[in-house]
Every structure is written in structure tokens, then in C-alpha cells.
Amino acid sequence: MAAGTTGLICDSSALVDSGRAVRFEITGPDGKPQPAIALRYQGRVYGYVNACRHIPIELDLEDGNVFDLSGQYLVCSMHGALYLPNNGRCVSGPCRGQSLQALPLYESDGKVWLNIMPD
Numbered sequence: 001m002a003a004g005t006t007g008l009i010c011d012s013s014a015l016v017d018s019g020r021a022v023r024f025e026i027t028g029p030d031g032k033p034q035p036a037i038a039l040r041y042q043g044r045v046y047g048y049v050n051a052c053r054h055i056p057i058e059l060d061l062e063d064g065n066v067f068d069l070s071g072q073y074l075v076c077s078m079h080g081a082l083y084l085p086n087n088g089r090c091v092s093g094p095c096r097g098q099s100l101q102a103l104p105l106y107e108s109d110g111k112v113w114l115n116i117m118p119d
């Protein structure tokens with residue numbers, strides 16, 4: 001999925017509140033694929049580049065499990081950094097104060113879409 005395009009990510013029903021994220025890829029600024037996640041929190045959908053701000057590895061273990069047990073935070077599986085699901089800000093861990101790169105997702109007609117505007 002290239003920058004400047006709109007793309008279907010998944011059905012809305014695939015994203016359960018504080019449940020498993022849907023993994024997808026975007027094309028990064030260098031033209032290479034970048035892993036990304038779509039998730040639902042308190043009824044709204046959010047999207048982030050799936051790269052921890054401590055070390056740029058994927059938050060999950062390729063299984064979409066990004067929420068901690070409380071369902072209130074996204075957790076990095078490597079060193080346990082905690083991120084707020086609604087803005088991607090790290091509130092605990094080695095990258096505290098930094099933020100995940102947010103992606104513009106929206107819901108329409110029972111589907112979740114990515115909309116990246118051209119530069």
C-alpha cells in the first residue's frame with residue numbers, strides 16, 4: 001500500500017475493543033514495506049507503524065497481540081514499553097515520552113480504511 005493511496009485494511013468487525021490488532025504493510029518513505037497495525041480502543045480505530053520507539057522492532061510477536069492484560073495500553077513484547085492506544089505516546093519504559101507513528105485510519109461502510117494524503 002503506497003503513500004498517497006487509500007486502502008482497505010479489514011472489516012470493522014475484525015477489530016474488537018482492546019483485542020488483537022490487524023497487521024498490514026505500508027510503503028515507507030524509503031520505498032520499502034513497513035509493518036503497521038490497526039486496532040480498536042474505546043470504540044475507535046487507530047493505526048500505527050508497528051515499530052517500537054526504543055528499538056524499531058515490531059511491538060507484537062507477529063500475532064497481533066499488542067494490548068497488555070489490562071487492555072488499556074499497547075505493550076512492546078521486547079522490553080515492555082507501554083503506549084497509550086489512543087495517541088501512541090509511550091508512558092512507561094525506555095522510550096517514555098516518545099510516540100508511535102500514527103496512521104490515518106477511518107471506518108466507512110463496515111470497513112476500516114487507511115488514508116494517507118500525498119505530501
Ligand code: FES
Nearest residue numbers: 052054076079081
Ligand atoms: S524494543 Fe520495545 S521497549 Fe525495547
